[in-house]
Amino acid sequence: MANKMEHFKTEIREYRCACGNGNYTFKWHTYRDNYFSEDVISQKGIDCPVCKETHYIQDYSLVPKAVSDKTSEASNAVKDLCQIIKDYALEHYREPMFKYISSIPATRWHSLWHIGSPSIGTFRKDINATNGKEATFNRHLSGSYESTIYRIMVTLEKCNIEDLKLANWNDDLQVLIQKRNEVKELENGYLYKGQLLRDYTSYQDPKLS
Numbered sequence: 001m002a003n004k005m006e007h008f009k010t011e012i013r014e015y016r017c018a019c020g021n022g023n024y025t026f027k028w029h030t031y032r033d034n035y036f037s038e039d040v041i042s043q044k045g046i047d048c049p050v051c052k053e054t055h056y057i058q059d060y061s062l063v064p065k066a067v068s069d070k071t072s073e074a075s076n077a078v079k080d081l082c083q084i085i086k087d088y089a090l091e092h093y094r095e096p097m098f099k100y101i102s103s104i105p106a107t108r109w110h111s112l113w114h115i116g117s118p119s120i121g122t123f124r125k126d127i128n129a130t131n132g133k134e135a136t137f138n139r140h141l142s143g144s145y146e147s148t149i150y151r152i153m154v155t156l157e158k159c160n161i162e163d164l165k166l167a168n169w170n171d172d173l174q175v176l177i178q179k180r181n182e183v184k185e186l187e188n189g190y191l192y193k194g195q196l197l198r199d200y201t202s203y204q205d206p207k208l209s
């Protein structure tokens with residue numbers, strides 16, 4: 001027999017919105033089955049016709065849309081350039097990079113690439129598996145983050161590879177990162193954390209689906 005998830009409870013938190021005439025709300029709907037397995041579906045929304053037009057919810061605060069859009073724009077610019085740098089570097093220098101990094105001890109690889117997760121024990125196990133070095137190389141360069149570009153640049157340096165195009169892009173990237181951080185900082189100043197109005201639990205099924 002199918003083990004059906006049924007609504008158990010909904011926790012609700014309401015905050016005063018930025019204009020003061022409405023609120024914004026977080027809901028956590030908990031569903032349980034006969035074996036007390038639980039699923040939680042979260043919902044959030046602005047219940048104010050004015051603030052709905054002018055703000056987004058961010059964490060437990062409201063942020064003006066114009067400010068938030070600027071941050072997104074700056075973040076996307078960083079991400080896009082990271083992608084370009086990564087694609088170019090791997091297209092041209094994948095082989096020497098892999099040759100170098102797979103020839104040094106696991107601890108050096110782990111620290112050179114600033115790998116926080118997994119820890120060195122698991123990392124060593126990973127690279128010692130069949131095709132582990134290649135899989136590890138790919139995995140830790142799979143994203144297009146600042147950390148990915150850092151790993152690429154530091155490896156190229158170890159390989160004594162100098163590429164003017166990459167160096168220029170990397171300089172541009174540092175400028176974009178700084179700009180992004182400044183915009184982000186500015187955004188923090190615009191966050192509006194409304195007064196908590198109500199914090200309660202409802203057992204009424206919201207009939208979401």
Ligand SMILES: [Zn+2]
Binds near residue numbers: 019020
């Ligand atoms: Zn409002």
